[in-house]
Amino acid sequence: MGKVLIVDDEKSMRYTLREFLRREGYEVEAAEDAVKALALLKQDAFDVVVTDIIMPCLSGVELLEQIRNIMPDLQVILMTGEPTVETAVKAVQVGAYDYISKPILKSTLLKVVKKALHLKEITDKKQRLEEANRHHQENLEQLVEERTRALHQSMQSSIKVLASMLDLRDPYTAGHQRRAGNLASAIGRELGLSNNVIEGLRVTGYLHDIGKIALPAEILAKPGKINELEYEIIKTHAAQGYTILKDLELPWPVAQVVCQHHERLDGSGYPIGLKNEDILTEAKILMVADVVEAMSSHRPYRTSLGIEMALEEIEENSGRLYDPQAVTVCLQLFRDKGYKITDSFSKTNFFHIH
Ligand SMILES: [Fe+2]
Structure with missing residues (x-):
């Protein structure tokens, strides 16, 4: 189903969003600021982060920048009280999956989270395939190397035998x-x-x-x-x-x-x-x-x-x-x-x- 982290300094907002998503069957955690959010992200594997932009200490955009460096595949949705073109451009520039405007509509939230989770699922699947492929490639290379070595050893001994034949005569x-x-x-x-x-x-x-x-x-x-x-x-x-x-x-x-x-x-x-x-x-x-x-x-x-x-x-x-x-x-x-x-x-x- 997917694991979501809500980050918002406003307690009521945090709990409301958490409940919205929990009722839909998602596993949800909540953090009151970016520092706590980063700590949770390091502890546990999340699929999507929904974060407010304006928060004390680190902003939602700064949190997103940090996430991009350490977990490039995590999908991040920004929430903003004042939706402007600049905010939207900035959000995309720093690599947000999407942004939603406050007040948050339950239906919008669910739609965006669902899409973000779907994308995360595809990225994860692709990564697993790549990993399996890499593993297979490595095994293949090792096998080729072993066979080549065996073949070379056999050639080497043939040459020795052939060269030594002249010893007799x-x-x-x-x-x-x-x-x-x-x-x-x-x-x-x-x-x-x-x-x-x-x-x-x-x-x-x-x-x-x-x-x-x-x-x-x-x-x-x-x-x-x-x-x-x-x-x-x-x-x-x-x-x-x-x-x-x-x-x-x-x-x-x-x-x-x-x-x-x-x-x-x-x-x-x-x-x-x-x-x-x-x-x-x-x-x-x-x-x-x-x-x-x-x-x-x-x-x-x-x-x-x-x-x-x-x-x-x-x-x-x-x-x-x-x-x-x-x-x-x-x-x-x-x-x-x-x-x-x-x-x-x-x-x-x-x-x-x-
Ligand atoms: Fe000769």
């Missing part, structure tokens, strides 16, 4: 993939690339030599120099990697970058001989990380050439074979920032939830 290369992936993502971070691209570089690095699974074991583990034919066979690993990874659905161009990681800016690389502008940025970064890691680590056919020789190789061929920006930050990482290549799978999540 070629432990040297498996460790190399992890180190090159970590270095490539460190270069990406130094270049200011987005977190997504940085993680993509790490994942691609972890898988970039996967095509070597398809190579004969005797070539992979051969100590000493490899001949020209064997080298030609080894070179197929880039395209083999593409074939293995091309159907893997990941949010990065992993298969393409793997295919291009032995291309060189001047077109002297393999398998296609792509030139600068045709090579993906990620591949330009990965090739630098790959060369530096490969040269600085031990291989069955040679001992480590040392990090300094690896850095000299990329420095000398910067702009001709390797991307100058990637080379510059890679050199800075090792020479100025004390970067050390790590062999572990990244402890951070591969994936970022956006």
